[in-house]
Amino acid sequence: MVESGTSASPDMGHPGGDRPRLDRQRILEAGAVFIEEHGVRQLSMRRLGAELDVEAMSLYRYVPSREDLLDGIVESVVDELYSDPEVYVEPRYGWQDYLLRLAHGLRRLAVKHPQVFPLIATRPAEAPWVRPPLRSLRWVESFLRAMTQAGFSNEQAVEAYRAFSSFLIGNLLLEVAALGADIGPVEDPDPSPSRQADLTDYPLLQELQDLLSEDRSKQEFDAALDVLLDRLDGQLG
Known part of the structure; x- marks a missing residue:
C-alpha cells in the first residue's frame, strides 16, 4: 500500500x-x-x-520509440570499445598497431553480441558517409586522425577507412551468421527521420566530409578483388 x-x-x-x-x-x-x-x-x-x-x-x-531504442542499443554496444583495455582511441605504437587493436576489438564486440551486430551493420547512421561497424563519430575522427598523422594524405586516409570498414563488415557478418545471427533485413514499422550529424567537435570529419561522401563502391570492389586475385596467385608461387 x-x-x-x-x-x-x-x-x-x-x-x-x-x-x-x-x-x-x-x-x-x-x-x-x-x-x-x-x-x-x-x-x-x-x-x-x-x-x-x-x-x-x-x-x-x-x-x-522502438527506432530510438534500436539506435540506442547500437550506440551502447559500440561504446563498449571505450572500455576494452586492448583498444586505444589514439595510436600509441604506430598506425598498424592501432588498426590491429581496433579490428580485434570490433571482432570481440561482434562475437559477444552476434544478434546485435547485424543492427550495427545495417542501422541508418548519423551521416550517410559513416560506415559500420565504426558507428561512432568519435571513432571515425580518431581513425582518420591516426592515418593522417602517420603521413597518409586525406584521400589515402579516406580510402583506408573505406577498405578497413568493408573488410570488417564482410568478415564479421559472415562470422556472426555462422554463430546463428539473423542477418536478414528487419522491417521498421514506423521509421523515424534520419538524424543529422553534429560535427562541431570533429574538425577532421568536417574537412573530409566531401571525400567521405563520394560513392566509390565500384572502385573499392575492384581493388578488393585485385588483392584477392594477387593473394591466390601468390599461393601458386
Whole structure:
C-alpha cells in the first residue's frame, strides 16, 4: 500500500529498493540482452517492459520509440570499445598497431553480441558517409586522425577507412551468421527521420566530409578483388 502523501511511479522499483531504478542505459542494456536471447524481430516495447517488470509506457520516458531504442542499443554496444583495455582511441605504437587493436576489438564486440551486430551493420547512421561497424563519430575522427598523422594524405586516409570498414563488415557478418545471427533485413514499422550529424567537435570529419561522401563502391570492389586475385596467385608461387 502506498503511504499517504506519496505516489507510486512505475520506474521507481518495488518498495524497499529491491529493483534498480529505471533509466535509459539500463533499458538499452536490457534491450541488447533481449535481442541476444530472443532476436531483434521479437523486440517490442511491451516485451522489453515485461523483462524489466514495468509497463511499456514507462519506457517511453527514456526511449520515445522502438527506432530510438534500436539506435540506442547500437550506440551502447559500440561504446563498449571505450572500455576494452586492448583498444586505444589514439595510436600509441604506430598506425598498424592501432588498426590491429581496433579490428580485434570490433571482432570481440561482434562475437559477444552476434544478434546485435547485424543492427550495427545495417542501422541508418548519423551521416550517410559513416560506415559500420565504426558507428561512432568519435571513432571515425580518431581513425582518420591516426592515418593522417602517420603521413597518409586525406584521400589515402579516406580510402583506408573505406577498405578497413568493408573488410570488417564482410568478415564479421559472415562470422556472426555462422554463430546463428539473423542477418536478414528487419522491417521498421514506423521509421523515424534520419538524424543529422553534429560535427562541431570533429574538425577532421568536417574537412573530409566531401571525400567521405563520394560513392566509390565500384572502385573499392575492384581493388578488393585485385588483392584477392594477387593473394591466390601468390599461393601458386
